[in-house]
Amino acid sequence: MIVLMRHAQKEDSKGRCIGRTPLPLSDVGREQARSLVESVRGIGFKRLCASPAQRALDTVSPLALDLNMSVDTIPALNEIDMGKWDGLLFDEIRREYFAKYAERGDRFGSFRAPSGESFSDVADRAMSALEELAHSACPVLAVTHAGVLRSVLCRVTGHPLDDLFHFKPDYAHCTLFRSGNNGLELVADNVSPDDLSSFFESTS
Template sequence: MPVSTIYLLRHGDSRRDGVKRFMGRTDLPLSAAGEAQAKEWQRQLAHLTFSRVICSDLNRSRETAKLVALGHGVALQEISSLREIDMGEWDGRSFAEIRQQFPDAFSRRGEEIATFRPPGGESFSDLEQRVLPAFSRLVQGATGNLLVVGHAGVNRVLICHLLGMPLVNLFRIGQGYGCLNLIEASADGFRVQGVNLPRL
């Protein structure tokens, strides 16, 4: 039997337009669609008892966690180490703008996805080194059901690590807005039971 089940969510939708952007530390609230996604998970997970509810300290993660955990009577634990990857000077800017203004750097990012750092930002390798120790501390000795609301990059590096996948493959892992990943933790280690689930 698992010692703990980790319900690892990506926060709900926070987009304000249809433009594809680099969204890291830009601190947007949930959109109406994102709130609806979180409320749907609140409904689907209402039968569970959560021993802990954990989120990053960015609004879109915090708001999702509050809505999903509504009625569970568990205080939110905000962990800054679970923030999304820092995109530095590219944060909030559109892919089209960066591709046009910095074509060489844009191409390098695609070719060196694990190690490329935008100016003033982090690489996915940097993100992994920040997130994995925080995740290990959170789950050490944990029992019961844990709700963890992360971000697309955060969740991808965690799942890559748990599956033994190299970071260069992280975008093979889907992480739609408001998706759920199911992870069982036991004395034998971790088992990923579901990835990018839109519903149970």
């Protein structure tokens, strides 16, 4: 079983385009990371992984310390690269890149910001990483980002990438996948850490 978790709550970035812009965890996020230890330590994860973003690493670090495990950094699980738009206010983007911003609304899944990548690109790289994880020691916990989770969920379920905001992964919540006859299969999405261990018990 592969457990993909969205990182804990980050500091407020309302109104900004956030892809790989570094943002620390908020006070709530740091508490979520600490609480994660008690919630999931008994599951028996064989491997801990994370996006290279500091907010992802800070989410899994307390658990890794408690379990005396290292964290494997997986660049393919990083958030979408928004290129020249990363960190800008959306008001600035609409003003300075009016035509491009309108284009984004017409083809959300395949649109690339200047010098950035598309959600289709994100799905390609993330799916490749998940397929590798599926053949490693499991269960594995990998901390990633909302954009990655939404892209992967679209790819696995066949939901249109242009409607990826159909999926609403909460901070520090989990999406579970397993290997099936036709590749990765979705087991459950947006599972809280407190519910995760009982879910494993019920599906073991």
